[in-house]
Amino acid sequence: MLYREAGQFKTSYTxxxxxxxxxxxxxxxxxxxxxxxVAVPFLGSDYWLLTIMIPFLTxxxxxxxxxxxxxxxxxxxxxxxxFMAVGAFATYKITTAFPGxxxxxxxxxxxxxxxxxxxxxxFPSLRIKGFYLAVATLAAQFFLIWMFNKxxxxxxxxxxxxxxxxxxAVFGNFFVTGAETRPVDKYLFVLTFVSLLAFAAKxxxxxxxxxxxxxxxxxxxxxxxxxxxxxxxxLLAFAISSFYCGIAGALWAFIYTGGVEALAFDIDRSFQILxxxxxxxxxxxxxxxxxxxxxVLLPILLDNAPRLAGFAVPVNIVSNLxxxxxxxxxxxxxxxxxxxxxxxxxxxxxxxxxWPFPY
Numbered sequence: 006m007l008y009r010e011a012g013q014f015k016t017s018y019t020x021x022x023x024x025x026x027x028x029x030x031x032x033x034x035x036x037x038x039x040x041x042x043v044a045v046p047f048l049g050s051d052y053w054l055l056t057i058m059i060p061f062l063t064x065x066x067x068x069x070x071x072x073x074x075x076x077x078x079x080x081x082x083x084x085x086x087x088f089m090a091v092g093a094f095a096t097y098k099i100t101t102a103f104p105g106x107x108x109x110x111x112x113x114x115x116x117x118x119x120x121x122x123x124x125x126x127x128f129p130s131l132r133i134k135g136f137y138l139a140v141a142t143l144a145a146q147f148f149l150i151w152m153f154n155k156x157x158x159x160x161x162x163x164x165x166x167x168x169x170x171x172x173x174a175v176f177g178n179f180f181v182t183g184a185e186t187r188p189v190d191k192y193l194f195v196l197t198f199v200s201l202l203a204f205a206a207k208x209x210x211x212x213x214x215x216x217x218x219x220x221x222x223x224x225x226x227x228x229x230x231x232x233x234x235x236x237x238x239x240l241l242a243f244a245i246s247s248f249y250c251g252i253a254g255a256l257w258a259f260i261y262t263g264g265v266e267a268l269a270f271d272i273d274r275s276f277q278i279l280x281x282x283x284x285x286x287x288x289x290x291x292x293x294x295x296x297x298x299x300x301v302l303l304p305i306l307l308d309n310a311p312r313l314a315g316f317a318v319p320v321n322i323v324s325n326l327x328x329x330x331x332x333x334x335x336x337x338x339x340x341x342x343x344x345x346x347x348x349x350x351x352x353x354x355x356x357x358x359x360w361p362f363p364y
Contacts (some may be wrong), residue, residue: 008357024207041196051188055261057301058192062199063256064297068281069206069290070249075279076288077210078242079222080130084142085250086274087149091119092251093258093265094159097168100259101161108173108181112198112255119251120244122149127243131236134225146275153267160265168266170259182259191260198256202249207290209245218242219288250278283335286347295346303330 008029015021025031045058071085095115099106126145130138153159160168172183180186181194209215217238220228229235258265277300285296307327338345 008354010358022211024204024211038200041200042193046189046192054188054192057305059195059261060257061297061301062192062195063253063261064278064281064301065294066199066202066256067250067253067278068285068293068297069203070246070253071278072282072285072287072289072293073206073210073218073249074242074246076282076286076292077215077222078218078239078246079134079225080127080239080242081135081139082142082246083139083272083275083279084126084146084149085278086270086272087146088119088123088247088250089254089257089274090149090153090267090270091122091247092116092254093270094153094267095119095251096255096259097161097170097265098159100171100173104171108175108259111173112252115255116248116252119254120248123243123247123250124240127240130239130243143272146272150267150271169264173259182263184263195256195260198252202252203290203294206249210290214238214241222288280331280335282345284338284345286345287343289345289347291350292345292347295350299346300331303327 008027010027013026013028015026020026025034046054049058067085067089070088071082074080074082092112092115095118096111099111099114100108103111126142129141133141157163170182172180172185174180175194179190179194181191210218217228217233220231220233221235221238221242225235228238254270257269262269281296281300282293283296284299285294286292304327307323307330342348
């Protein structure tokens, strides 16, 4: 009864094509945003903001970028970590080269540089797909990490190869990078960035570009017959995906860790983002957030569950259990519910629409 659409009449095309046409969905999104902007900063500790919420939002943005490429456009990629590294190092080079440039502009420029790199590595997608495309993007992952480790120019000739993020403010004294930045300021900045980009992605996949991506994903030959250009459509997917991943890498390095290191974006990071969209749901904006929340919160739960239950479990066993559970869940979702947690949420809403009737 709480999720009925009866009585919600649409009197214009604009109302019918709204992002959230159902009133309950709009109320839910507003409630989530109010909780994120008011309740979490007020009730959450610095530890909660720095070690849980900021990584969750950053991973959500990276998963959103990969979901655009893999979930909507059907282009398998294992180079997410490499594109995140491009955004992180590009942010550092731009920040040090132009100290007076606003940090928001720096992040956007870093995303554009990552988009150009994504286009360069997306050209093979016209000739190859599936497993072979995954291998090609895997080669991009290894090449990019090798390049950042090999050439000291990217770290301004730093001997250690690890560089710290210089302090930068969005406006006035609202600093979001540097050692003196308040955790709540970092959290609000990342939350705003991710919310705006997620809203942009939601509109993008609903429009002409998103329909072209899904046509290429479902059957590229048929899509080409009806007038969709495969090369331009695939390269656009690589560009936008890399743009999102590049900004996620910049947020990870400058906001979360406070330093830029190539090893932080190795192949394990790419697989981690891939697991997020598989568990959360391919081809779903919500699934990117659900998968990121699952991957971030499950290790914390597994670390604390034995202690809360009164058992003394060695750390190495807990770590192995995490890997086993991740693998089992991926197999479970691939077999039982390939569309992930987002599909379970959709089924729950469909049940609420028909409740209390059994059909």
